[in-house]
Amino acid sequence: MYVYVYEAREGRRGALMEELRAARLQPIPVEERFFTSDLTQLNRKGADTRAILIGSEGRGIDFLRAIRAQGCRNPVILLRDFKNARDAAQVLDAGADDVMIAPIKGVEVVSRINAINRRAHGHSAESVTVGEVRAFFDGRDPEVSGERVKLSRREHAIFQHLVLSANRVVSRAAIYDAVYGMDDDQPFDKVIDVYICKLRKKISTAAASGHQYIETVYGRGYKFSAAEVKAPEPIAAE
Template sequence: MYIYVFEPRAGRRDALLAELRGVRMSPIVVEEAFFASDLSILNRKGSDTRAILIGETPHLAEHIRAIRAAGCRNPVLVMRDFKNSRDASESLNQGADDVMVSPIKGIEIISRVNSIIRRSYGHAAESVTVGEVTAYFDGRDPQVCGERLRLSRREHAIFQHLALNANRVISKAAIYDAVYGMDDTQPFDKVIDVYICKLRKKIGTAADSGHQYIETVYGRGYKFGTADDDHAEDPAGDIVEMPRGRQAEHAASARA
């Protein structure tokens, strides 16, 4: 899980990054300029689950307003040095989702982020069950027919995004952005097809029915659901087109 981190104090930042990496989060350190940049890119499906963690700064309220003014619904968590009800209230009123008081443990951050994300996708509970598969939103591997299905880190990230959008089609570009979008070295997005095949095989092998639960909706993307859910989705579902830059890459690759 990617998370943007703004903490101007180097000592605190290093300790925070270690905490985040310890719970398998992928922190991306940002500077003040981040909040003055084009934040609308975070509105893309796959990028909207990246939390933004903001430390103490005189410009805290401005940063929160900039994020929300860009239409971003990303989880925004504020880190305070001391408990202060008035300051916490102001941050929440500006659009922050949560306020935490240092020192902060990584396990608490990831739990709070997961809680915000699942509610934003309409999941009140910690899990969603689709047929024989139970997907958890707290970092645990899914269960199939009551047994844990062990997934690699990449498989888990892709499956998590499918589960958040259970019974809805999600484009391959959105999955790619959620898993690889901020990597310095991005693989060609055919890698998503490879991981989808691995997930299908694992789920189908573990399921008593043999059903693989991840459907390819040609020309649109993938859907995590049961065979009975084929007509349950809104035809105008939550589909995100591939960004133009990526389209150009695909076109060039196809001609090669």
């Protein structure tokens, strides 16, 4: 999971980045110019789940307002050194999703980001069940027909993005943005198709029904959905 991180204090930045990496997040350090640049690309499907963490030093609330002014719906969490009810109320009213007080723990950051994203997609619980598949939003591998299915980090990122939009078509470009986005080292164009094939096979093999939960919608993208339940044939009257 990619996370944009602004922390002006060099000493704090290093420790924060290390803590986030330990929680299997992929932090991307940003400077002040990030908030004055064109942020509309974050509105693209796939990039809109990336969180933005803003440290306590600097013009945090100004940066927050700049993000929201460009229509970005990304989770935004303000990091503070001390608890201050008035400050927390101010930044929450300005559009922040959450406020965290130091010391920051990566595992808690992951849970807070996941909670914000799943509610934004209409999921209130820690997991969602689609047919035989139970997907978790806390980083755990999914359960298929009651058994845990091990996914790689990339497979998990794609799987979670599909499940957040279950029963809706998700474009290939949106999945690519969610997994790679603005990575400097972007892979070849067909890499998403390769991961989709692997993911589809793992799920269908584990499913008691053998159903392929990931449907290719040609020209549009992919859709994660359970098998349609056919109505029983009516019994002919004698």
